[in-house]
Amino acid sequence: MAALLPTASGTPAAATEIPVEPPAGMRRRRWIPYALLAPGLLWLGVFFVFPVFQLAMASLWDPSGSIETGYTFAWSFSNYADAWEMFHVQFLRSLWYALITTVICVALGYPLAYAIAIKGGRWKNLMLVGVIAPFFTSYLVRTYSWKAILSDSGPVVDFLKWLHILPPDGRLLATEFAVIAGLVYNFLPFMVLPLYASLDKLDVRLLEAARDLYHGPVRSFFRVTLPLSMPGVLAGTLLTFIPAAGDYVNAQLLGGPNTQMIGSVIQSRFLVVNDYPIASALSVMLMLTILVLVMIYVRVFGTEEVV
Amino acid sequence: MRTFWRWLAEKWVLLLGFVLLGYLFVPIAVVMLLSFNQPASRNTTYVLDFETFSFTWHNWTDICGAAGICESLTRSIYVGLSATLIATILGTLISFALVRYRFFGRGSTNTLIFLPMATPEIVMGTSLLTLFLGLQIPMGFLTILIAHVMFCISFVVVTVKARLAGLDPRLQEAAMDLYATPWQAFCLVILPLVLPGIVAAALLAFSLSFDDFIITNFVTGTSDYTTFPMFIWGSNLRGIPPQVNAIATAMFLISFAFVIAGQLRTRRRSARRAATS
Numbered sequence: 001m002a003a004l005l006p007t008a009s010g011t012p013a014a015a016t017e018i019p020v021e022p023p024a025g026m027r028r029r030r031w032i033p034y035a036l037l038a039p040g041l042l043w044l045g046v047f048f049v050f051p052v053f054q055l056a057m058a059s060l061w062d063p064s065g066s067i068e069t070g071y072t073f074a075w076s077f078s079n080y081a082d083a084w085e086m087f088h089v090q091f092l093r094s095l096w097y098a099l100i101t102t103v104i105c106v107a108l109g110y111p112l113a114y115a116i117a118i119k120g121g122r123w124k125n126l127m128l129v130g131v132i133a134p135f136f137t138s139y140l141v142r143t144y145s146w147k148a149i150l151s152d153s154g155p156v157v158d159f160l161k162w163l164h165i166l167p168p169d170g171r172l173l174a175t176e177f178a179v180i181a182g183l184v185y186n187f188l189p190f191m192v193l194p195l196y197a198s199l200d201k202l203d204v205r206l207l208e209a210a211r212d213l214y215h216g217p218v219r220s221f222f223r224v225t226l227p228l229s230m231p232g233v234l235a236g237t238l239l240t241f242i243p244a245a246g247d248y249v250n251a252q253l254l255g256g257p258n259t260q261m262i263g264s265v266i267q268s269r270f271l272v273v274n275d276y277p278i279a280s281a282l283s284v285m286l287m288l289t290i291l292v293l294v295m296i297y298v299r300v301f302g303t304e305e306v307v
Numbered sequence: 308m309r310t311f312w313r314w315l316a317e318k319w320v321l322l323l324g325f326v327l328l329g330y331l332f333v334p335i336a337v338v339m340l341l342s343f344n345q346p347a348s349r350n351t352t353y354v355l356d357f358e359t360f361s362f363t364w365h366n367w368t369d370i371c372g373a374a375g376i377c378e379s380l381t382r383s384i385y386v387g388l389s390a391t392l393i394a395t396i397l398g399t400l401i402s403f404a405l406v407r408y409r410f411f412g413r414g415s416t417n418t419l420i421f422l423p424m425a426t427p428e429i430v431m432g433t434s435l436l437t438l439f440l441g442l443q444i445p446m447g448f449l450t451i452l453i454a455h456v457m458f459c460i461s462f463v464v465v466t467v468k469a470r471l472a473g474l475d476p477r478l479q480e481a482a483m484d485l486y487a488t489p490w491q492a493f494c495l496v497i498l499p500l501v502l503p504g505i506v507a508a509a510l511l512a513f514s515l516s517f518d519d520f521i522i523t524n525f526v527t528g529t530s531d532y533t534t535f536p537m538f539i540w541g542s543n544l545r546g547i548p549p550q551v552n553a554i555a556t557a558m559f560l561i562s563f564a565f566v567i568a569g570q571l572r573t574r575r576r577s578a579r580r581a582a583t584s
Contacts, residue, residue: 033408037416040397040460047457048423051434058437108327115324123321125574129566130328136562137335139518140539141555144547145334148341148355155355188331238425246427249520263429263521270433270525283433287426294425 052287059280067274076277083281087265091285094262097176098245101183105191105240106233108184113195113232114225117202131192139186143253146182147173150254174256182250190239198232199225234301242290262286335559342366342552349546366553373548379538380554386448386534387517390455394516395509397456398463405464406471423461431458432525439526446528454526455519459512466511470504 058071059079065071084091116127134142150156150172160166172178202225210220248263255261262282269279315322337355345363346352371377405416423431435454444450474497482492520536527537539551 030410033404033410036400036404036408040401040464041416041419043397043456044419044423044460047435047438047453048431049419051438052426052430054437054441055430055434108330111320112324112327115320115327119318119321119324125570127324127328129563129570130331132566133559133563134331134335135514135518136559137338137555138536138539138558140520140536141338141551142334144353144539145337145341148353149334149337151354151356153354153356153358155357185331185334242425242427246429247521248429263427266429266433267524270436276437279433280437283430287430290427291425 055280056284058276059284061277061280063275063277065277067276071276079277079281080285083278083285086278087262087282090260090265091262091282093259094245094286095289097180097183097251097261098241100180101187101244102191102237102241104180104184105188106237109188109191109195109236110233112188113192113199116192117196117199118204118207128196131189131196134186134189140249140253142186143182143249146178146185147253150178150181173254174259176255176259178254179251179259179261182254183244183247186247186250187240187244190243191236194235194239195229195232198229198235202228230301234298238294238297242294245290246286338552338559339556341549342556344549344552346549349542349548352547352549352552366549370550370553370557373542373550375533376538376548376550376554379533379535382448382532383517383535386451386455387513389452390459390516391509391512393452394456394459394463394512395505398460398508398512399467399505401460402464402467402471406468407476420461420464423458424465428458428519428521432522435522436525436528439528445530446526447530447532450526450528451523451532451534454522455516458519458522459515462511462515463508466508467501467504470501470507474500 057073060073060076061071061079062074062076063079063082112131116124116131120127148154152171152173157166157170157172160172161168161170166172206224206228207220210224211217214220214223246263248261248267251259251261251264266279266282266286269275269282273279341352341355343362343364343366345361345365346354347359351359365372401416401420404410405413405420431454435450435457438444439446439450478496478500479489479492482496483489487495518536519534520540523534523537524540527533533541535554539547542548542551
């Protein structure tokens, strides 16, 4: 970090050295953008790119080592086979939960974003504050709060028992329902905000024209509004799916042993069991899987606006 | 009756929106409620049961009563402010380079900025842990700060970039036509116009850092530099002190008040502008 500080303080000074030039040309020295980029990109390089490479290396360590004796690098691709063998259930479950979460978030988030952007009127700003309001309290506290709401003696379980939807000894905690409910709640704002941003840019006159052309709100919605808001849908689904797939807070607090997600496994392999090669292999697998899925998804549905 | 149905046909989307917003508020309301509850034991802090609910002011009057809770809050604020300062400076510089210059490597820089946002937090946490273990850097404030700055930079860049991109480049030319030096044009024209974007980015960075748990859990290691989320997580086994709910409620109310005050200010300002023009 010490090495980074001089460049960080040096850059603003460098900007002052821009010579006075005729404004028509607006020519600047070639090195200026690089000087502006250097400190930030160095930080990302040293503390993001390099560690990910290290993680990839650690995933190929000889698994017979330990932290006491040290690990040796051995191209042990068998770590990946072992990791898959042991934890493919949790791995596939995480992707599945993330997918369901994303679908529910679109279903809930689209009407909400639409209501704010198109119908919001004078309520618009207040409703936007409402969307980000969950961020004003802590993520863990919010999730614990769901634990209280869904608890065995809590109002939701009581109500469902009264309706005979849930058997007398039934519970919601430690079920898939609780985990997915927590994920949906925690990532819904990440869906709504990009959706709002793209719906808000829509020209209202376009919607009016569509209504004239296609006779009826349903057809004009599917022919005009939805296609034009696709960049928002794309960004929102990515911002929901990616963190949901790697999350372990919801599974840990609201779920049980049968709803464990890959994040919990990685966390306990790293911090409790100290099995670094397998834990690293799982992390790399998760990252690559998400990267490939995202690339396919963006290629199929993508527009240039997203990245 | 007919007018009611007509009203409903017109407003149902908006009503649905308010219902969904209500859903977003449910757990917040529950935390507020629980902040006035005296749980039978610490293990029942997060049990919502109206039969055993017992009202108390104690969690509010003795808000620092649980050992370590306010120290952890101070640490979170300190980490948040430091990370915000560094990330906002670094991110703003990057976004200026990306928007106002065409240079070799611009595309790959955009990709590099995008990647941390497309990477699950757990992967960043594990990779940083591997780095710090490998270099034998002791875990604590420094490692947490490094991690927080790292994941905040991209969000700062995206936020400031959005503001900068909407800026008319002719503004700078106009300033320079009026004999401003480039530096003066930057300080007197560009910077004030971009400032709302920078402030928004700083607020975003602070809230990301202040609330981060997943990455912090990896880079705290065995050190006793416990941030507020780590305090809550660490209390899991012994039971969470009910003061956590009072602090969470206070955090919510303070942020809410700030945002509403900001909204009112911009509204009053635009109203005044409309009145004078």
